């Protein structure tokens with residue numbers, strides 16, 4: 160059984176500060192006050208430089224968050 164941090168997870172583009180490339184990673188939407196925020200699920204690694212993506216910035220959701 161997979162361990163889920165939140166119910167809602169999705170693919171998103173994140174910016175890796177190590178190799179300064181945009182890669183895809185799995186993110187969750189978390190409540191942050193009055194607005195929702197996307198956060199990278201911990202334990203993932205950059206597909207290009209294999210650095211941990213914990214510190215990566217979420218740029219945009221790939222599928223269906225907008226609209």
Ligand SMILES: [Zn+2]
Nearest residue numbers: 175178205208
């Ligand atoms: Zn990277």
